[in-house]
Amino acid sequence: MSDFEVVRSELENEYGEDMFHLYRFKSEQVDGFRYRVLDALRAITRVSIREARLKEIKSEIFNSKKLKTYFNDHKKELQLLRHDSPLHIVKVKEHLKHVPDYLIPNSLKKTSSTVVNTDQQQQMTNKRKSDVIHTNVKRMKKSNPLTNSLNAVSVLKKELSRKKN
Numbered sequence: 008m009s010d011f012e013v014v015r016s017e018l019e020n021e022y023g024e025d026m027f028h029l030y031r032f033k034s035e036q037v038d039g040f041r042y043r044v045l046d047a048l049r050a051i052t053r054v055s056i057r058e059a060r061l062k063e064i065k066s067e068i069f070n071s072k073k074l075k076t077y078f079n080d081h082k083k084e085l086q087l088l089r090h091d092s093p094l095h096i097v098k099v100k101e102h103l104k105h106v107p108d109y110l111i112p113n114s115l116k117k118t119s120s121t122v123v124n125t126d127q128q129q130q131m132t133n134k135r136k137s138d139v140i141h142t143n144v145k146r147m148k149k150s151n152p153l154t155n156s157l158n159a160v161s162v163l164k165k166e167l168s169r170k171k172n
Contacts, residue, residue: 036112043103043110050100064092 008016018026041171065088068074078085 032112036114039110046100047103052097 015025015027068088
């Protein structure tokens with residue numbers, strides 16, 4: 008018997024009914040998600056899996072009651088564990104957090120919890136715009152040669168006045 012059949016029979020014994028049902032849908036309805044799924048799959052690598060496992064193990068170690076007494080005696084080892092940096096930083100893909108309306112099939116739009124009110128959606132776009140404007144202003148300030156040269160001149164003047172005193 009396959010693993011699936013074993014799990015299926017155990018669930019049927021526990022709940023008294025078959026938990027697996029056929030889900031019928033048209034493949035055209037989910038074609039829009041293909042690229043999003045491929046992006047998510049590309050992010051899952053051996054290294055990212057190893058990092059996720061290490062993170063889970065570390066959280067279990069920190070929350071373990073048995074190890075708390077050990078770490079009370081060996082504080083340096085606890086500090087080493089806490090300050091251990093990840094080997095590979097997993098980049099969160101921001102575009103996968105939000106599902107646009109055009110990707111949600113019409114049959115699911117009524118029941119979908121991902122559909123956001125227009126007010127909330129407007130607030131989100133305004134927030135994004137303000138973040139973009141803020142970062143653009145910062146970039147402009149850094150790249151502006153006049154402000155940078157004025158800052159350099161003022162710093163030099165301060166240094167010269169300190170040397171005189």
